[in-house]
Amino acid sequence: MIIGANLPNIPWEDRPEGCNDIVWRYSGNPIIKRNQIPGANSIFNSAVVAKDGAFVGIFRSDDTAMEQHLFLGKSKDAINWEIEHSPLPLYDKDDNCIGVACGYDPRVCFIEDRYYVTWCTQYHGATIGVAYSYDFKKFYRLENAFLPFNRNGVMFPEKIGGRFLMFSRPSDNGHTPFGDMYISQSPDMEFWGYHRFVMNAQGWAWTKIGAGPIPIKTDEGWLLIFHGVGTTCNGMIYSMGAAILDIDEPWKVKYRCKPYIFHPTELYECVGDVPNVTFPCATLTDAATGRIAIYYGAADTVVGLAFTQVDELIKFIKDNKC
Ligand code: BMA
Numbered sequence: 001m002i003i004g005a006n007l008p009n010i011p012w013e014d015r016p017e018g019c020n021d022i023v024w025r026y027s028g029n030p031i032i033k034r035n036q037i038p039g040a041n042s043i044f045n046s047a048v049v050a051k052d053g054a055f056v057g058i059f060r061s062d063d064t065a066m067e068q069h070l071f072l073g074k075s076k077d078a079i080n081w082e083i084e085h086s087p088l089p090l091y092d093k094d095d096n097c098i099g100v101a102c103g104y105d106p107r108v109c110f111i112e113d114r115y116y117v118t119w120c121t122q123y124h125g126a127t128i129g130v131a132y133s134y135d136f137k138k139f140y141r142l143e144n145a146f147l148p149f150n151r152n153g154v155m156f157p158e159k160i161g162g163r164f165l166m167f168s169r170p171s172d173n174g175h176t177p178f179g180d181m182y183i184s185q186s187p188d189m190e191f192w193g194y195h196r197f198v199m200n201a202q203g204w205a206w207t208k209i210g211a212g213p214i215p216i217k218t219d220e221g222w223l224l225i226f227h228g229v230g231t232t233c234n235g236m237i238y239s240m241g242a243a244i245l246d247i248d249e250p251w252k253v254k255y256r257c258k259p260y261i262f263h264p265t266e267l268y269e270c271v272g273d274v275p276n277v278t279f280p281c282a283t284l285t286d287a288a289t290g291r292i293a294i295y296y297g298a299a300d301t302v303v304g305l306a307f308t309q310v311d312e313l314i315k316f317i318k319d320n321k322c
Contacts, residue, residue, distance in 0.1 A: 002310050003217040007050055007286040011078045011293050013307060022316045023240070023262045023294065023308045028079065030268050030302035032059070037071070037083050039063050042273055044297030047108040047213075047282040048078060049115065056136045057282070058106040058117055059083050060297070062273075070101035070119060072136070078284060078293065079305065090131055090141040098141060103129055107281055109155035109214045111164070116189070118145070118153040118166065125173045128153030128166070130189065145192050146184070149173055152210030152227075157217070160248065164189055167198065167211035177231065179208030183251045196251035199226075203322065204260050205241055207231045212240065212280035213294065220314050221247045221254050225294065227279050228260065238277040239263040240296070242317050257317040262306060264299070272299025285310070 015024045034042045040061045048057035055078040059071045069087035087100035103121040110116075114132045117139065121129030125148030133139040145153055149171045156165040163185040171179050180201060185194040201208050205228020215222040222245040229236045240262035246252035264276045279297040290310040298304040 001219045002285050002287040002290055002292075003219060004285060004287045005050075006288040007284060008288070009053070009077070010050075010284050010286040010289075010291050011305065012291050015307070021262075022313060023306050025266065026079070026305040026307065029266070029304045030298055031079050031305050032081055032083075032303035034272075034301045036081075037061060037085050039085075041066060042301045043083065044300050044303055045105045045279050045281050046073075046295060046297065046303055047106045047117075048073075048075075048284065048295055049108050049110060049282070050078075050284060051136060055284075057081065058088070058108055058119075059303075060104050060106060060119075062104075068102060068104045070103065070106050070117070088139060090139050093140060101129075101131070101139070105152065105279070105281060107154050107214060109157055111155065111157060111159070116155055118155060120151050120153075123148055125149045126151055126171065128168055132189075142189055145186075149176075151176075152181075154211035155214060156222070156250065157214050160250065161185075163187055163194070165250065166192070169208065169210040171208075175236070176208055179210065181209055181211055181226065198245070198251045199243065199253055199256065201228070203258060204228060204230055204239065207236060209241065212296075213283040215245065215250070216283060216285055216292065216310070217247070218244075218310060218314065220244050222250050223310065223314065225261070225280050225283065235276070237264065238279050240278060240280050240294075242313060244314065244317055255317050255321040258320050258322045261308070261313070261316070262294075262296075266298075266304075268302055268304065269298040272301030274300035278304070 046059040073083040106119040127148040128145040130142040239260040243256040
């Protein structure tokens with residue numbers, strides 16, 4: 001059972017007839033095309049949230065010079081998106097514009113009174129950028145959370161033990177061939193410490209793992225959907241995994257699902273700039289029905305939408321635990 005808000009207008013399709021998958025795809029995928037805004041090479045790994053009866057999001061788009069920026073988007077139905085044509089400007093605490101958001105793989109998390117955006121930025125290498133907004137219009141940049149090299153900074157949607165919590169995945173300056181997940185803690189979103197190991201790369205995700213969407217609070221613990229990577233003779237395959245973490249000490253893994261829950265199989269997931277990638281960055285959830293909509297980047301080119309049901313997914317994780 002989801003512990004959280006109801007979202008009656010969550011996008012949804014029932015599992016298709018004859019499909020036994022725990023997570024199934026939206027029939028209209030991909031929901032965002034690669035060149036939906038002028039000058040875009042690709043729009044993928046992007047994060048959405050519900051706001052005021054509609055939806056907003058932060059989208060990653062690489063332009064045709066292959067420069068990576070974040071863009072604001074809005075939608076009435078969370079399926080058809082209007083994405084701005086210029087990258088998101090960022091402001092400092094004195095209200096000076098300090099440039100546009102460069103980087104990739106954004107996540108958006110509402111905590112207490114504001115939306116936090118975390119993404120992969122550059123500071124002598126990849127690390128975790130942080131910004132916040134009260135209105136999803138103007139975004140204020142904070143200090144980077146960690147030293148390089150680090151990726152996949154993903155916040156928890158509430159303070160735990162009086163502290164903000166963020167997953168991250170220490171990495172290297174390339175296409176990292178290793179990586180486990182950690183949680184770091186902060187009293188103020190500025191100073192990060194109390195680092196805790198969460199999970200290692202193993203099984204089908206034997207190369208590396210990284211947190212995906214903001215974890216979902218349930219009566220069984222934090223439901224975590226993550227990306228996991230296995231390396232083959234033809235390169236890396238990015239699939240999705242799931243686990244349930246302790247509610248008070250989420251670095252303690254209660255159950256980790258042995259099989260993946262989602263794997264690149266469709267043409268738009270297997271053909272694109274980087275083939276065989278499904279990379280989840282956000283979910284929408286409805287506590288009333290237990291519906292979960294998962295937003296994922298496909299083949300580093302477009303955005304896909306998939307669905308699951310919380311009680312079925314939790315049962316699947318428990319029945320198939322490592
Ligand atoms: C990771 C990031 C992601 C990307 C993935 C697969 O290192 O760059 O943005 O989806 O590789 O290429």
